[in-house]
Amino acid sequence: MQIAIVGLGLMGGSFALGIKRSDTKVVGFDINQKHCKTALELSIVERIVTFDEVQKSDVIILAVPVEAIIKITKNLTISKDTTVIDLGSTKEAIVNAIPSSIRENFIAAHPMTGTEKHGPKAALKDLYKDKIVVLCNIEANAPLHKDRAYELFNRLSMKIVTMDAKAHDLHAAFISHMPHALSFALARTVLSQEDPKSILTLAAGGFKDMSRLAKSSPQMWSEIFKQNQKNLLQSIESFENELAKCKMMIKKGDFEAIDQWIREANKLHHIL
Amino acid sequence: MQIAIVGLGLMGGSFALGIKRSDTKVVGFDINQKHCKTALELSIVERIVTFDEVQKSDVIILAVPVEAIIKITKNLTISKDTTVIDLGSTKEAIVNAIPSSIRENFIAAHPMTGTEKHGPKAALKDLYKDKIVVLCNIEANAPLHKDRAYELFNRLSMKIVTMDAKAHDLHAAFISHMPHALSFALARTVLSQEDPKSILTLAAGGFKDMSRLAKSSPQMWSEIFKQNQKNLLQSIESFENELAKCKMMIKKGDFEAIDQWIREANKLHHIL
Secondary structure, eight states, X not given: OEEEEEOOSHHHHHHHHHHOBTTBEEEEEOSOXXXXXXXXXTTXXXXXXXXXXXXXXXXXXXXXXXXXXXXXXXXXXXXXXXXXXXXXXXXHHHHHHSOGGGGGGEEEEEESOOOSOOXXXXXXXXXXXXXXXXXXXXXXSOHHHHHHHHHHHHHTTOXXXXXXXXXXXXXXXXXXXXXXXXXXXXXXXXXXXXXXXXXXXXXXXXXXXXXXXXXSOHHHHHHHHHHTHHHHHHHHHHHHHHHHHHHHHHHHTXXXXXXXXXXXXXTHHXXX | OEEEXXXXXXXXXXXXXXXXXXXXXXXXXOSOHHHHHHHHHTTSSSEEOOHHHHHTSSEEEEOSOHHXXXXXXXXXXXXXXXXXXXXOSOOHHHHHHSOGGGTTTEEEEEESOOOSOOSGGGOOTTSSTTOEEEEESGGGSOHHHHHHHHHHHHXXXXXXXXXXXXXXXXXXXXXXXXXXXXXXXXXXXXXXSSOHHHHHHTOOHHHHHHHHGGGSOHHHHHHHHHHTHHHHHHHHHHHHHHHHHHHHHHHHTOHHHHHHHHHHHHTHHHHO
């Protein structure tokens, strides 16, 4: 089996490292020549191939920003035996953009893992291990492609969850996309202060956790925000309402109500 | 030297474990009898003592919620050779509440460390190691007490920073107190969704980081919010303005502006 990884960054590079096996050729493609060079140096892929050869592979992994996934998908020329798997963080716009001629081949996947880093140097062999992957609208896939996707995600030791793309995007807005917006906004709020350096001297673990996501890639995240615009707005507004409640109680000096408000927040950790 | 730890939770327990030495007796006091028992079982302190004996110690560490620090401070009866050090996360209200009779003895300290956990079982020997401790309005302290505080924090391998209490509270609002409010609000926003369990099934590292602080103690944090009310409101409003900018760009569909907005957020990490 030949697997072609399109996009040799954190997600694609880690997929390549995790999926390697003696009976599997893992080859790569990236429009960034530096990434190609680094991916070869780090033995992430065994060869860099042309896009023509990508299209002739048994499996194509699309590990590029979500707008690029749509662009590539529209122009793919593949046989009925080629499986395409995208790893994008949004699913509805991607699913809607798949040409009907390759709909059965195209597995819409979202592995719930990552780090704030990017590029092939950030790739980790175990990035996917024991994590969840959401497969969306899997009923649209032919058995060959569905079975292959299950086999590959099992090989990465992932837990597979299936979901409707619409539901996925709403959930992802609340649990991933909106929290990224909060982290970006927090970083900018602190930077906008008169003396950010002296403030940051004092940063402890809490601030570091809350601002880690603010390191994330602008291209990747502006495209996710674009594709999940409606749900993201809804989730930001829910958050704003919750923070406004907190502000109002602080303004009024009602700290017993704040105590109760925090107690309710603590309940998250009975679930998580 | 005898050091009495008042409050045998995460901060007090960790201080006790880190400061131990053959020439130093570390004794404890807590109004929670379970914490006293656990602290003895875990050898965090060598004895539980009465509050009378606390007041006769060479050093008293106040590792209790910030409202309790003020209450205890107002009723302390100590000799001029006893050093009192509080570890509260707010400093201005505490400094203002110190009776003038013991002002020279009282070191207002804020160690920039912690975890979301509480109680003596959460205590860690190295919680303070290599972290920053902010000492506020240190010019009000007599040399004996200042020297002792420096010696103790050096023994914990901490980096000492001095600061005006007013400036400390403003910085702490932006870098610690407001981020806690965000984490509580995020947890509540996700819990308020129709199906929080299925959303949380999908939680990856990003959400876990952003919601970790939401586990923090309601009593401790409602009291911090009370004492830092004005700065906290200012920092929440700055954050709200920043998030509103983000929302407006998403609403307009201006994703190039979002890309630039994220690029600016990324700059935090040239400093941190």
